[in-house]
Amino acid sequence: MLIKRPKGTQDIIPGTIEKWHYLEEQIHKVCREYGYQEIRTPVFEATELFQRGVGETTDIVNKEMYTFLDKGQRSITLRPEGTASVCRAYVENKLYAQTLPAKLYYLGPMFRYENTQAGRYRQFHQFGIEVLGADDPLVDVEVINLLWDFLQRLGLRGLQVHINSVGCPQCRAVHGEKLLAFLMDKKDKLCPDCLSRLTRNPMRILDCKNKDCQALITNAPTTLDTLCPSCRQHWEKVQHYLKLVNIDFMINPKLVRGLDYYQKTAFEVMAEGIGAQSAICGGGRYDGLVEEIGGPPTPGIGFAAGLERILAVMQNQKIEIEDRNKAGVMVAILGDKARQEGFRLAGQLRQKGIITLMDLMGRGLKGQLKYADRVGARYVLILGEEELAKGIIIVRDMKIGDQQEIALANTVEFIEKQINSSEFEI
RNA sequence: GUGGAUAUGGUGAAGCGGUUAACACACCGGAUUGUGGCUCCGGCAUGCGUGGGUUCAAGUCCCACUAUCCACCCCA
Known part of the structure; x- marks a missing residue:
């Protein structure tokens, strides 16, 4: 094989595509029920959108973007996530002038230039929702509730919701100072990454995975310790509502998500058994983002869920989905006249x-029956010169292994009745 | 960017220096002429990721490259 697909990409072929269709159906369904509307934005955007929207200090912007110059020398980037694009579209299409809040969802491929591993690809798919224009803690919980509902409907078990509040810029500044003071005498023991975080985004030291840093920050002040009264009240209400809808959650003060735009509520859903990359969804509130990219001050909250990872959990937990693509009928033909009549008949059945x-x-007939068996057809209609001459057709039930002759003219009606009868099972 | 493992037909794999590269599954054909799933028979890699090297002799040893998988950072 000379040409292979690029690293970190996937061909989704028959046998797997059914699972994607199923997931996509469930997504559309749950979003419709919660009153969210789909939005489709370009898969590439001006690079600047992500630099401003995702944040210059993030790994995504620093090392993971697929960026190139187009023929007009514009810097273009394949979208690494969906929120920035949705916010851009919200501003560009003046959705803030329509009924608020804007409740939107999206579904599609995202691109990040990273080394691949289990659950990590260069092109992967996310489903996400965004609520723009509403700052009530109830919204935070509606978002998490939709997510949780969706995952439960898929039948996933053993998932954990981690949640935290990272505060607003004001209380985060206070936190930064306290953290800095706390780390004053420990600076030289921090890993190089954290050393640079110290000045750029100190909060992220909290979720450093380096063991030495972990030890250093065990008793470090968390963002929860420094919430301002307003953020604290928001945080308390989120917890209250979560309990109200019976969602079990785990407060994780070290959950500090990588994207710069998060404020207040931040959450992740973790799964086991799918490798080191165990986060299947992540989200949070981003009240400053719309303004950052040139829109009116607008609160926002949303999440993004990784479809490949959700499918991995489904596979790991052996959750099967029904195959609805099995053929009902296979028309077996012998001879040219039968071929023509059979072709016509097939068309009529498809219309039904x-x-x-x-x-x-x-x-040959044998081969055709074998084929019918392979594709799981329930009925085979056998039509040859003899049948044609007599004006009949043989209906063979592949499951029972029985067959009967019926009048050719009644075929469509007969099959329709068989398939609609309660006994019919593929 | 870094580290580890692996690379043999459509798939899963044996082979670990010496004649025709096991085996299983899948696939194709056949077992009385127009009937599937079971069974039986037959077919199916001049080739062992790519390029060098060692050797009388290499899928088998060495080197490089590439790809895949897994892991680190981070995240979906």
Whole structure:
């Protein structure tokens, strides 16, 4: 094989695509029920959008973006996440002038230039929702509730919701100072990454995975310790509402998400058994983002869920989905006249919404039956010169292994009745 | 960017220096002429990721490269 797909990309082929279709259906369904509307934005944007929207200090912007110059020398970036684009579209289309809040969801591929591993790809898919224009803690919980509901409907078990509040810029500044003071005499023991975080984004030292740093910060002040009265009240209410809707959550003061735009509520959903990358969804509140990219001051909150990771959990937990693509009917034909009549018949059956296949390989009857068996067709209609001459057709039930002759003219009606009868099971 | 493991047909894999590269599954064909799933029979890699090297002899040893998988950082 000469040409292979680029590193970190995936071909989704028959056998797997059914799972994607199923996931996508569930997404559309749950979003509709919660009153969210789909938004589709370009898969590439001006690089500046992500630099400003995601944040210059983030790994995404620093090392993971697929950026290139187009023929007009514009710097273009394949979107690494969805929130910045949705906010841009919200501003550009003046959705703030319509009924608020804007409750939006999206679904599609994202791109990050990273080394691959289990659950990490260069092109991956996210489903996400965003609520723009509402700052009530109830909104935070509606968002988490939708997410949780969705995951429960899929039948996923053993998931954990981690939640934290990182405060607003004001209380975060206070936290930064306290953290700095706390680390004053420990500076030289921090890892190089954390040393640079110290000045750029000290909060992120809290979730450094380096063991030495972990030890240093065990008793460090967390953002929860320094919440201002307003943020504290918001945080208390979020917890209250979460309990109200019976969502078990775990407060994780070290949960400090990588994207610069998060404020107040931050959360993640973790799963086991899918490798080191165990976060299947992440989200939070980003009240300053819309303003940052040139819109009116607008509170916002949302999450993004990784579809590959959710599928990995489903596979790990052996959650099967029904295959609805099995053929109902396979038309087996012998001879050219039968071929023509069978082709016509297949067309009629398809018009009735019955999945109908027919031989396209010039196989003999035996081969056609074998094919019907392979593709899981329930009925085979056998039509040859003899049947044609008598004006009949043989209906073979592949599951029972039985067959009968019926009048050719009644075929569609007969099959329709069979398939709609309560006994019919693929 | 860094580290580890692995690279043999459509798939899973044996082979670990010496004649024709096991085996299983899948696939294709056949077992009386128009009937599937079971069974039986037959077919299916001049080739062992790529390029060098060592050797009388290499899938088998050495080197480089590439790819894949996993892991670190971080995240979906």
